[in-house]
Amino acid sequence: MKISIIGGGFMGEAFARGMIKKGKISISDVIIAEVNQERRKELSNQGYIVTENAFDACSSASVILIAIKPQDIDQLTDLAKYIPEKSIVISIAAGISISTIQNITKHQNVIRVMPNLPAAIGEGAIAYLVSDEITVKQKNIAKVIFDAVSTIAIEVENESEINLATAVHGSGPAYVFLLMESMIESAVTLGMPRNDALALVRSTVKGSALYASEGNVLPQELRNAVTSPGGTTEAAVAKLDALGFRNALNEAIQAAFIKANDLAENNQKN
Numbered sequence: 001m002k003i004s005i006i007g008g009g010f011m012g013e014a015f016a017r018g019m020i021k022k023g024k025i026s027i028s029d030v031i032i033a034e035v036n037q038e039r040r041k042e043l044s045n046q047g048y049i050v051t052e053n054a055f056d057a058c059s060s061a062s063v064i065l066i067a068i069k070p071q072d073i074d075q076l077t078d079l080a081k082y083i084p085e086k087s088i089v090i091s092i093a094a095g096i097s098i099s100t101i102q103n104i105t106k107h108q109n110v111i112r113v114m115p116n117l118p119a120a121i122g123e124g125a126i127a128y129l130v131s132d133e134i135t136v137k138q139k140n141i142a143k144v145i146f147d148a149v150s151t152i153a154i155e156v157e158n159e160s161e162i163n164l165a166t167a168v169h170g171s172g173p174a175y176v177f178l179l180m181e182s183m184i185e186s187a188v189t190l191g192m193p194r195n196d197a198l199a200l201v202r203s204t205v206k207g208s209a210l211y212a213s214e215g216n217v218l219p220q221e222l223r224n225a226v227t228s229p230g231g232t233t234e235a236a237v238a239k240l241d242a243l244g245f246r247n248a249l250n251e252a253i254q255a256a257f258i259k260a261n262d263l264a265e266n267n268q269k270n
Helices: 010-021 037-045 054-058 070-081 098-105 117-121 136-147 159-170 172-189 194-213 219-226 232-242 245-269
Strands: 003-006 030-033 049-051 063-066 088-091 110-114 124-130 150-155
Touching: 003 010, 003 054, 010 030, 010 117, 030 054, 037 049, 049 054, 054 070, 063 136, 070 098, 070 245, 088 098, 088 136, 098 110, 098 245, 110 136, 110 159, 117 124, 124 136, 124 159, 136 150, 159 172, 159 245, 172 194, 194 219, 232 245
Parallel strands: 003 030, 003 063, 030 049, 063 088, 088 110, 124 150
Antiparallel strands: 110 124
């Protein structure tokens, strides 16, 4: 499987690194097109085949991963001349619909993917949408790629659903990091050394996520199990409820969803 990655940024490299680490491909099977000279040098020093020209990178690829910024998508207008007929185009460009990718590349076999930040360490979550032209075999190839960077990949039915997934898991790491940041600052304010607070919060969040991943126990059941009547956790949760914690998070996700739809609509018009 020859893979061309258009855009050698953080997430493009994460996909390459994940596939190589899990033995799905060798580094010689990857060619990365990157316009930034300094970044090309960094990638080359890691052993990747690198080029400045996105068109050259596609000519022999069975999978083309578009990992550029949404505002740069129009730079790929002439890509159609270089995409092999049976190749798969996978786009992780946020807010860019499948129909837009098809129009730009003149290629119909397209998969739109929304990964998230933990993909960089092989622990990501992915939502994806396939065009009508994608075959079962091509979808299975894509799943191999997804498995290299994620622990779960969920197929959605339409563009709106992938925008919703963007608001939940795409932006989700920021919600978790903000929670961590707030916990650390509260601990420091109450007198805990910052390094101790950072270490405790990191361990707590990691352990809680791993614990929640075990078995089929729902989060509310886990919360109830750790919330003893009359205890410290009950007092904390009651205060969070009184201050509207759940409603605030609900409105935050709604705001992200609205923004994702707006960005998609604007990109569609452009």
